Amino acid sequence: MSFRFESHDPHAYRRTSRLVGLAMAGQLIVFGLVFTQLLGTAFTPSLWLNALGVLLGLGATGLVLAGLRDRPWLGPVRYGWRLKQRLSTVSGYLPALRRGMADGDERALAVLAFYHQGMAQLGELDGRTLDDDAELLAERQALRLARQARRLPERVDGLDEADLADFKRG
Known part of the structure; x- marks a missing residue:
């Protein structure tokens, strides 16, 4: 999924x-x-x-x-709930994902890109800014540079949970 x-x-x-x-x-x-x-x-x-x-x-x-x-007018809220759930799942694996990014694992780069894009979108939806966390900004910049070095697009379309499952096993 x-x-x-x-x-x-x-x-x-x-x-x-x-x-x-x-x-x-x-x-x-x-x-x-x-x-x-x-x-x-x-x-x-x-x-x-x-x-x-x-x-x-x-x-x-x-x-x-x-x-x-399942009502259509609840679509944005339902999307927000699903996004928060996926971000929460990914956040449990951040230390391992950061190690994978340091090792050059492209799946880790993809999942971390999803995490940062999702956090930015959630902040936008909730009306918050994430620009006050220097650690987060530094990690986002390091991720951007790592993806550029491997000629990967800066943005991802979403989360392929098979990547996360594979990363959990590996």
Whole structure:
């Protein structure tokens, strides 16, 4: 399975992301209160029943989100979730990838290029800048020079997870 970069409007992404977050938080509060009240009415109220009501509210909120997940208007948010998931996976292997870059491993160069492009795109979508981290900037420049030395394009289209899987084994 591979992940490809997509272009999304940062303002629309942030607006939709905030709306979804607020709606899910509000829904959790309402469902939690409703389930807690129902359980308190049916049984003698207790701390455990209140906790169970909140857990039931969390489950109901999760089910609603799972039902809405494939809606077209959630496309940018869904892309952001997938991008964050892939970046999190890659970040667990950064020390090994950096060693691979030092050794000239082209797969490591490709995965690191994906990581830096993904971090830049995520920062753009979230409205943050990544230019204040000197270590990150130095690594990005070293990666750019290493890819140029091997006549590889500066940018990649996405992450080929077979490269990452091969790199994990090797």
